Amino acid sequence: MNQVDVLVIxxxxxxxxxxxxxxxxxxxxxxxxxxxxxxxxxxxxxxNSRFTMTGVDAYWGAQVVARGSGxxxxxxxxxxxxxxxxFHKLILATGARELFLPFPGWTLPGVMGAGGLQALVKSGLxxxxxxxxxxxxxxxxxxxxxxxxxxxxxxxxxxxxxATKAVSxxxxxxxxxxxKVTQAAALRLSLVGVPYSPGCWVEAAEGEGRLxxxxxxxxxxxxxxxxxxxxxxxxxYPNTELASLLGCRLQGNAIAADEWQRTSADGMFAAGECTGxxxxxxxxxxxxxxxxxxxxxxxxxxxxxxxxxRARRFADALDRAFRLRDELRTLPRPATxxxxxxxxxxxxxxxxxxxxxxKLHTRCGMGPCQARICGAATEFLFGWRTDSxxxxxxxxxxxxxxxxxxxxxxxxxxx
Amino acid sequence: xxxxxSIEVNGKRxxxxxxxxxxxxxxxxxxxxxxxxxxxxxxxxxxxxxxxFECRVTIDGRANCRSCQMLVRDGMAIRTS
Numbered sequence: 001m002n003q004v005d006v007l008v009i010x011x012x013x014x015x016x017x018x019x020x021x022x023x024x025x026x027x028x029x030x031x032x033x034x035x036x037x038x039x040x041x042x043x044x045x046x047x048n049s050r051f052t053m054t055g056v057d058a059y060w061g062a063q064v065v066a067r068g069s070g071x072x073x074x075x076x077x078x079x080x081x082x083x084x085x086x087f088h089k090l091i092l093a094t095g096a097r098e099l100f101l102p103f104p105g106w107t108l109p110g111v112m113g114a115g116g117l118q119a120l121v122k123s124g125l126x127x128x129x130x131x132x133x134x135x136x137x138x139x140x141x142x143x144x145x146x147x148x149x150x151x152x153x154x155x156x157x158x159x160x161x162x163a164t165k166a167v168s169x170x171x172x173x174x175x176x177x178x179x180k181v182t183q184a185a186a187l188r189l190s191l192v193g194v195p196y197s198p199g200c201w202v203e204a205a206e207g208e209g210r211l212x213x214x215x216x217x218x219x220x221x222x223x224x225x226x227x228x229x230x231x232x233x234x235x236x237y238p239n240t241e242l243a244s245l246l247g248c249r250l251q252g253n254a255i256a257a258d259e260w261q262r263t264s265a266d267g268m269f270a271a272g273e274c275t276g277x278x279x280x281x282x283x284x285x286x287x288x289x290x291x292x293x294x295x296x297x298x299x300x301x302x303x304x305x306x307x308x309x310r311a312r313r314f315a316d317a318l319d320r321a322f323r324l325r326d327e328l329r330t331l332p333r334p335a336t337x338x339x340x341x342x343x344x345x346x347x348x349x350x351x352x353x354x355x356x357x358x359k360l361h362t363r364c365g366m367g368p369c370q371a372r373i374c375g376a377a378t379e380f381l382f383g384w385r386t387d388s389x390x391x392x393x394x395x396x397x398x399x400x401x402x403x404x405x406x407x408x409x410x411x412x413x414x415x
Numbered sequence: 416x417x418x419x420x421s422i423e424v425n426g427k428r429x430x431x432x433x434x435x436x437x438x439x440x441x442x443x444x445x446x447x448x449x450x451x452x453x454x455x456x457x458x459x460x461x462x463x464x465x466x467x468f469e470c471r472v473t474i475d476g477r478a479n480c481r482s483c484q485m486l487v488r489d490g491m492a493i494r495t496s
Contacts, residue, residue, distance in 0.1 A: 002485070034465055035464075036464070036484075041464055058429075061484070065452035079485075097462060097464065097466045100463060105459060107456055109454070109458060109459030111461070112460060112462075113462050113463060115463065115464070116461060116462045116463030117465065118461065118463070119464055119483070120442070120460060120483070123434070123463075123486075124435030124439035126443055148479045180466065209448065209457055210447040337454075337456075340452070340458070340469060341453075341468065343452050343453040343454040343456070367467040367468070367469050368471070369466065369468045372466050373461075373462070373466070373467050383492050395468070
C-alpha cells in the first residue's frame, strides 16, 4: 500500500493548489481524481503551469469507494483494480456538481447541465452549427455560452432565472474586483449578438426521442425555441459524500472548515467548492492554505487569510445575486420524473414527509447516483435533507470490496 | 492534428478522434439513447462529470460504464441498451 504524508482527493483547482503547496513543504503527496487527468471541471483539458504537481503521486481515473481496512486508509477503485492508500493527513477537494431542477422533459437526451454540455464539447462533441439554448443561473452560463460559441455553436439564448435587478447589482459589485471586470468584459465581447435574458427560464423541453425545442418563460411572455442541445444548470452544489462518510461535520450543504481549512475530523482538511460555492479564486487560496496547514506551515498559511476573505466576499455577492426564484419549484407536473435512476415521478413524492419516507415508499434516491441528483433537487423542491451516507459511496465492483491480503501487497504501486 | 482510433458502436465501425470521450462519441454517431430507463425512456449524458450515471453503457462487455468518464480506445466496442 502506498503510504503518504498528505493525500489529496480531487484534482481541480483546490486539490492542485493543495498538492503543490504540500509537496513544496517537503511532504510526500498523492492526489486522486476520477477524471483522466488534472484540472477538475473548470480546467478540464487545460494544462496549468502554476500547479504542475511534479513529484506528486497521481492516481487518475480512480475513485474512493469506502474507508480502507486500517486506520487512516481509503479504499479506491479504478478501471482495472481495487487498492488502498494510506495517509497521515487528508485533504478533501471533492468540488461541486451542478444543481439540476426537474421540469417536464428534462430527461430527454440532449438536455444537459450547462457545465455538463461544456464538458462534453471539451471532450470531443462536435457542436459546430448546432442550435443551443443555455439556461439556469449564475456566471457559469456566460462562460459556457462563450466557449460553445467559439466552438461554432449557434447559441440562441442565455436564459438567466435571476431578475434584471439582481444581475445588475452583482455587475455593480464586480467593479471592486478588477480582474473579474476584465474577464466579464472579455466574455461580453465574445457573446456579442447572443441574447442574454434575465428573469427567464426553461419551463419544458420537448422532442421525439431527443431534444428538439424548449419552452421559455419570461414574465408573462412564453415561447418555443428550437434547439439541438440545451445546457441547463442552476448553480453548483457541494460534493460532500466522502466527507460525511469520514465523519466530517457539514454546515448547511457544505463541509464545515475552520480558518486552517480543518474539518471536524482529526487530520482531515477540506478546500474549494466542497466547503461552499465560491468560484475558482476562492478554491485556489483555500487549497493553498489547506496544503500548507496540513504540513504544519502555519505562518505561510496565515499569510493567505486576507486573500481568502476577499475571495469570500465575492462569493457572497454571487450567492445573493443568483438566488433561485420560487417559480422554479412549480415547474414539475404530476408525471414529471424527479428521481432519474428509479423513474420516481413528482406525484409520488409530494405526499411524502421527508426524504427518508420518500425513499422507503418510492425508491427515490436508491439508484446508482445515490441521490446525488434527486437529493439536491428535492432539497430545493421540498426542503428535504438526504439520509446519512453509507459505503460504498459510489457503485463499486463487488471484488473491490473484498480485498485479499496478497492483492493489497500487489497494489502498492509506484507511479 | 488528432489521430483517429477505430471503434464499434452497436456493431457499426467508426473512426473517431483520439481524446474523445465515449459519451461525446455516441452523440457524434447520432446515438441519442445511451440506455433505457426503468420506465422505458431513452436517456443520455446529463452531468458530463461522472455524477448522474445517466450515460452508462456497455464497453467491451463490461456493463454500467460511465461513458462521460472514459476516452475512446482503438478497438473499443460500445453497446447502448
